[in-house]
Amino acid sequence: MNYYYENEMFKLEGISTEHTISDIDIYIGKGILKNTSSYIKKRNMGKRCLIVADGNTYLAAGKALAENFAHDGFAADVCLLRDRGEERIEADELSVGQVMMSLEPEPDFLIACGSGVINDITRFVSYTAKKPFVSVGTAASMDGYTSVTAPMIFNGKKVHRHGNAPKILVLDTEILKNAPKELTMAGFGDVYGKFIAKADWLLSNITTGEEVDGQALGLITQALEKLTRNVEEICSATDEGLKAIIExxxxxxxxxxxxxxxxxxxxxxHNQGHIWETRMLEARKPYPLHGTAVGCSTGYYLRMYEYFKKINIKNLDKEKAKNRILNRDSFRNKVVHCFGEEWLSVLEKSNKCLNLNEEDFERHYNSIVNNWDKIVKALDFLPTWDEYREIYKKFRQPIHAEDIGIPNDLLKHTLPYSTFYRDRYDFVFVMNILGIIEEITDMTLKDYQKEKQKWF
Ligand SMILES: [Zn+2]
Incomplete structure (x- = not known):
């Protein structure tokens, strides 16, 4: 499946002629912010809106948007999310309360003017207050613009709430390229992580027969190819580079x-990124942006995938591997460091991979061994750790987890067990089955220790 543009509207071949996807109109282009009111008129969304922004995104896009709206006959109120000094604005009770209390006078629709957090707050309020919303992105920083779930913080804990997808999404590359570089690099990391997702999906297809959706895989492959082709452009934050990330x-x-x-x-x-975020939040410590965490996590897993491909499958100790994972108590003692007691107890109730019996073990183990050559061949497309480091070096972005605020101790425990975050088959689970995950984690961590970052 291919994509193309029709008057800045991002379209997929063979999908609805009316909207880009589902009910969403997606516009990507240079200098298109000023067209936002005409995009809205096309959808008959009404004339009164509430723009949700923070101090930075208001200056980046909200102000121009409000002026444009006034000119085009819209009534626009602004809800400026409260500045929290040193701390980041979060999608939490304070932000939601602020937006909810700004729903008077009653708007016909909301506008999320910002990226991750502002969109999450707005999609949640949009769903709760039954008001449609338009998203005007200010950074190419995350893949959740069209999402219908809102990651939020409630009572100091990460929760996922229902949210609406926007009716219209406007991404003006002129605005995106002025976003802080850290946000753009987070977007890069979020897309780059799809290499691991793709590899794990193909792996599962071979060993468990899990169906792979060819179209979805094709779209992800296109996204990755465009991204890696445009590293230079991204580095110089050109319109083309920004477009590669945002697409x-x-x-x-x-x-x-x-x-x-x-x-x-x-x-x-992604699992590892989510675990980091949750555990750091628990510890009341600051945590990295979603895409920054995913990009960093991807580096470690690319290195682990290199070791994975070199496993001498005929030389493994199957009995030892079986005892390691089936001895519930000792195995649990390892995994608990990754999630903490409370969280692990919840996961154990639903996650089949945490409740394996001997039959499951045999089935998984044999399928991996029997399909080994096929697996290794399917992983040919993965970039090397060297390539990854070269790119991050070019971007002058850290690759070590501790440099983005993740303690080494946490990293050591999340790398080998992040698979148990959800019931999904992946190469970390496979290495747990094969009984070699701790060994490969250690080798990877040693490689990272040796890798002194010279580009700071
Ligand atoms: Zn993501």
């Missing part, structure tokens, strides 16, 4: 709609 993020979002799941876009690299 990747949008294509990823689209696969979630077309397949009804996140398989094509998220695997252990």
């Amino acid at each position: 990747g993020l949008i294509l990823a979002g689209i696969t979630i709609f077309t397949t009804g799941q996140t398989r094509a876009v998220a695997s252990v690299e």
